[in-house]
Amino acid sequence: MTRAPVLTFTPEGIYCPAGDFYIDPWRRVDRALITHGHSDHARWGMGRYLATHEALPVMRHRLGDIVAEGIAYGEQRVIGGATVSFHPAGHVPGSAQIRVEVAGEVWVASGDYKVIDDGLSAPFEPVRCHHFITESTFGLPVFHWEPQETVAAQLNDWWRGCADAGKTAILGAYSLGKAQRLISMLDPAIGPVLCHAAVENTNTVMRAQGITLPDTILANKDVTAKTHPRAMVIAPPSALGSAWSKKFGPQESGFASGWMAMRGVRRRRAGDRGFIISDHADWAGLLWAIEQTEAENIYVTHGYTDIFTRYLNEQGWNAQVVPTQFEGENLDASDDSGEAA
Amino acid sequence: MKAFAELFTAIDQSTKTTIKINALADYFNAAEDIDKLWTIALFSGRRPKRAVTTTRLREWGAEVAGIPLWLFEECYPIVGDLAETIALVLPPNQTTDNRPLSQWINDLREVYKADDAAKKAFVLDAWARLGGTERFIFNKLITGGMRVGVSQKLMTRALARATDRDEAELAHRLMGNWHPDDTTWHALIEAQDASADASRPYPFYLAYALEGGPETLDDPADWRAEWKWDGIRGQLILRGGEHFVWSRGEELMTDRFPELARAVDFLPDGSVLDGELLVWQPGAAHPDSFNTLQPRIGRKSVPKKMLKDAPVVLHAYDLLEWEGEDIRHHPFKDRRAQLEAACAALPADAPVKLSPQLPFTTPSDLHAYRDTAREAFAEGLMLKRADSPYLAGRKKGDWWKWKLAPLTIDAVMIYAQSGSGRRANLFTDFTFAVRDGETLVPFTKAYSGLTDAEFRQITAWVRKNTLQRFGPVRQVTPHHVFEIAFEGIQASPRHKSGVALRFPRMLRWRQDKPLTEANTLDDLNEMLRVYG
Numbered sequence: 001m002t003r004a005p006v007l008t009f010t011p012e013g014i015y016c017p018a019g020d021f022y023i024d025p026w027r028r029v030d031r032a033l034i035t036h037g038h039s040d041h042a043r044w045g046m047g048r049y050l051a052t053h054e055a056l057p058v059m060r061h062r063l064g065d066i067v068a069e070g071i072a073y074g075e076q077r078v079i080g081g082a083t084v085s086f087h088p089a090g091h092v093p094g095s096a097q098i099r100v101e102v103a104g105e106v107w108v109a110s111g112d113y114k115v116i117d118d119g120l121s122a123p124f125e126p127v128r129c130h131h132f133i134t135e136s137t138f139g140l141p142v143f144h145w146e147p148q149e150t151v152a153a154q155l156n157d158w159w160r161g162c163a164d165a166g167k168t169a170i171l172g173a174y175s176l177g178k179a180q181r182l183i184s185m186l187d188p189a190i191g192p193v194l195c196h197a198a199v200e201n202t203n204t205v206m207r208a209q210g211i212t213l214p215d216t217i218l219a220n221k222d223v224t225a226k227t228h229p230r231a232m233v234i235a236p237p238s239a240l241g242s243a244w245s246k247k248f249g250p251q252e253s254g255f256a257s258g259w260m261a262m263r264g265v266r267r268r269r270a271g272d273r274g275f276i277i278s279d280h281a282d283w284a285g286l287l288w289a290i291e292q293t294e295a296e297n298i299y300v301t302h303g304y305t306d307i308f309t310r311y312l313n314e315q316g317w318n319a320q321v322v323p324t325q326f327e328g329e330n331l332d333a334s335d336d337s338g339e340a341a
Numbered sequence: 342m343k344a345f346a347e348l349f350t351a352i353d354q355s356t357k358t359t360i361k362i363n364a365l366a367d368y369f370n371a372a373e374d375i376d377k378l379w380t381i382a383l384f385s386g387r388r389p390k391r392a393v394t395t396t397r398l399r400e401w402g403a404e405v406a407g408i409p410l411w412l413f414e415e416c417y418p419i420v421g422d423l424a425e426t427i428a429l430v431l432p433p434n435q436t437t438d439n440r441p442l443s444q445w446i447n448d449l450r451e452v453y454k455a456d457d458a459a460k461k462a463f464v465l466d467a468w469a470r471l472g473g474t475e476r477f478i479f480n481k482l483i484t485g486g487m488r489v490g491v492s493q494k495l496m497t498r499a500l501a502r503a504t505d506r507d508e509a510e511l512a513h514r515l516m517g518n519w520h521p522d523d524t525t526w527h528a529l530i531e532a533q534d535a536s537a538d539a540s541r542p543y544p545f546y547l548a549y550a551l552e553g554g555p556e557t558l559d560d561p562a563d564w565r566a567e568w569k570w571d572g573i574r575g576q577l578i579l580r581g582g583e584h585f586v587w588s589r590g591e592e593l594m595t596d597r598f599p600e601l602a603r604a605v606d607f608l609p610d611g612s613v614l615d616g617e618l619l620v621w622q623p624g625a626a627h628p629d630s631f632n633t634l635q636p637r638i639g640r641k642s643v644p645k646k647m648l649k650d651a652p653v654v655l656h657a658y659d660l661l662e663w664e665g666e667d668i669r670h671h672p673f674k675d676r677r678a679q680l681e682a683a684c685a686a687l688p689a690d691a692p693v694k695l696s697p698q699l700p701f702t703t704p705s706d707l708h709a710y711r712d713t714a715r716e717a718f719a720e721g722l723m724l725k726r727a728d729s730p731y732l733a734g735r736k737k738g739d740w741w742k743w744k745l746a747p748l749t750i751d752a753v754m755i756y757a758q759s760g761s762g763r764r765a766n767l768f769t770d771f772t773f774a775v776r777d778g779e780t781l782v783p784f785t786k787a788y789s790g791l792t793d794a795e796f797r798q799i800t801a802w803v804r805k806n807t808l809q810r811f812g813p814v815r816q817v818t819p820h821h822v823f824e825i826a827f828e829g830i831q832a833s834p835r836h837k838s839g840v841a842l843r844f845p846r847m848l849r850w851r852q853d854k855p856l857t858e859a860n861t862l863d864d865l866n867e868m869l870r871v872y873g
Contacts (some may be wrong), residue, residue: 146433274354283692310411327804
């Protein structure tokens with residue numbers, strides 16, 4: 001007798017027949033388990049949501065009035081014939097890998113993850129499983145992340161240089177996760193940290209749930225280069241070079257993303273400076289995470305799926321590509337549109 | 342290498358001209374002559390002899406990185422640059438070596454004759470000693486082409502500031518055939534006699550596109566009109582009994598166009614002509630299409646048959662040097678009169694001809710010419726102010742090109758592929774089809790013409806509408822119609838549709854047009870009949 005797989009890949013999303021629920025679905029379904037609040041994973045219109053307590057406030061903030069329940073990291077819950085639990089993915093505050101066990105067979109859907117500790121998110125915890133669903137946004141050996149302190153030093157050097165030259169430093173970053181991580185890396189002795197409303201709203205939500213962030217100032221219409229000299233401005237990428245940014249006077253713009261590792265992309269997108277920092281795992285991080293799961297079967301959902309899968313197969317895993325609508329770190333979209341375009 | 346790497350980084354990470362010029366000028370003020378010389382050479386496309394083949398370099402790179410070669414080869418097109426790909430896959434480390442740029446180049450020259458084992462030892466040792474940008478630059482020295490965001494113009498300006506010399510004079514000195522192996526900083530930049538090299542060309546004067554039409558120009562009597570030919574721009578130099586032919590890209594093409602050798606029989610020594618290289622059959626009323634010229638450009642030596650089938654003639658439209666004197670500062674009408682006098686006695690079979698001027702009195706005359714440009718095998722008109730000097734580089738005001746509107750066709754996007762380098766994470770390379778009954782016939786690829794915002798939008802759409810993947814290529818739902826512009830069309834048995842387009846690009850994303858309004862194969866064949 002062949003058993004139905006624990007998780008299957010359907011046009012609606014990743015589905016668990018035993019528990020009749022979906023993980024990060026992209027079409028409307030009754031019951032959705034959500035790995036984290038980015039708009040390509042937490043979409044509007046599901047009947048019920050289940051996510052970590054830490055992920056819920058941002059989801060409510062973004063999705064409005066939803067029927068949602070929280071769960072603690074590591075807490076087990078039985079849904080139909082499946083036992084599920086959420087484990088830290090280290091991607092953004094509240095992000096989780098979702099473990100699903102049915103009759104002793106364990107699957108883990110990891111959503112987006114990174115394996116280094118960013119100081120804000122619960123650090124990635126490998127979960128042993130038989131089947132591991134992984135991203136591969138940066139699944140090429142050209143991607144290697146420097147330690148966070150190194151990038152922090154580069155950021156602060158740039159900011160200090162701008163401030164000393166009488167310029168405002170404006171840094172583009174996703175408003176959920178990346179922005180707060182950058183803020184926590186800044187040296188407040190250099191000057192004030194101003195945040196675009198999209199970023200500051202998320203800061204407020206996170207502070208309210210007990211996450212400690214350095215002081216920031218909402219860059220409303222009264223805040224300019226005159227009122228706040230030596231400032232660092234954190235804004236969604238779409239705000240860079242916009243009419244809104246004009247009020248900060250003489251300025252340099254920077255962009256923080258894993259894509260900045262490639263000179264070509266850096267030159268196209270970075271403005272004045274590109275900082276290589278990502279909330280996704282680099283090549284070594286992906287391989288380490290996969291190894292730690294001890295899984296034999298690997299499903300690669302988004303990123304450099306074909307190349308990464310071929311490499312895994314060559315290294316002895318049983319890997320396959322599963323097309324999804326996850327976006328990974330999409331440098332060209334602002335995650336703040338609600339729809340990850 | 343550290344100082345050069347810092348310069349490179351400063352230039353590379355800024356988009357602001359002033360920052361780049363400052364960084365260059367600071368470098369030129371501080372560096373040793375030999376390093377300065379190599380810096381100018383590298384930034385103007387000259388490079389050391391390639392000591393190591395790129396095949397070996399890839400193998401060694403993959404080996405040191407501990408990855409299979411196929412994986413390296415997959416990364417390369419995504420990164421878009423071999424030197425950078427190697428620098429990125431190698432295990433990260435810090436630079437512990439302080440050899441200057443010129444020393445590294447010398448050391449590379451030393452291993453040129455060594456065997457593979459010695460070359461490998463040298464390269465691996467360099468990778469172990471160099472980190473970050475320095476390692477990238479080292480790889481660039483081997484693979485060549487240090488293209489950074491520095492135009493010749495910008496570098497010349499910085500050099501002018503650092504050396505306190507005239508910019509136009511420096512631009513001229515930097516033209517032509519020099520190489521750091523056989524000159525010095527002093528000889529190139531500072532020495533009195535800048536014209537020592539007989540082959541040295543003048544910087545080309547380049548026109549901007551005229552957007553508003555000839556009505557936007559002042560008094561028509563102050564202007565001269567010519568066909569804008571669809572060939573390659575060339576500068577013919579006759580000095581010291583020899584002749585030299587330069588392309589606009591500063592490539593010496595003398596050997597590619599042996600028919601021009603006879604120019605020395607008809608024109609006096611000490612002449613420099615600016616014109617267009619065209620394939621023009623004896624006695625023909627117009628030149629052949631660019632397609633006939635194309636194979637000539639790629640050939641370093643030309644077989645007899647090709648010389649006979651595709652004879653090249655220089656159609657001269659300007660005179661830059663006469664009787665050994667640089668006359669670029671003379672008014673265009675005077676240079677032109679001198680050119681006409683010089684060409685008056687040319688026999689019919691001379692490899693140089695005078696490119697005619699088109700008489701006109703009103704802007705509407707110019708419109709009439711432009712409407713017939715395609716029949717004349719020209720791609721539009723050139724409008725030049727009668728009293729304009731011959732300037733260096735692209736300058737606004739005195740010279741304009743007024744090109745024909747391109748041919749266009751509405752086509753359906755059916756395949757998408759991601760770009761490389763700057764556009765590695767976007768879908769930018771598309772295949773387009775025309776309708777043929779119920780089927781779609783692919784006929785061209787295009788990868789330019791959309792804005793970054795449009796590429797982002799179409800990328801998101803491709804991700805959600807992929808029907809099938811063939812490696813990096815995605816077949817997408819036929820849905821979006823694009824207006825494809827192109828400069829020419831010809832029959833091609835190599836293409837499924839039977840046609841090949843010249844310089845196809847996306848003119849507009851026709852989001853207003855449904856699939857059913859895209860053009861058909863019949864439409865395409867009709868264009869081939871009319872314009873092919």
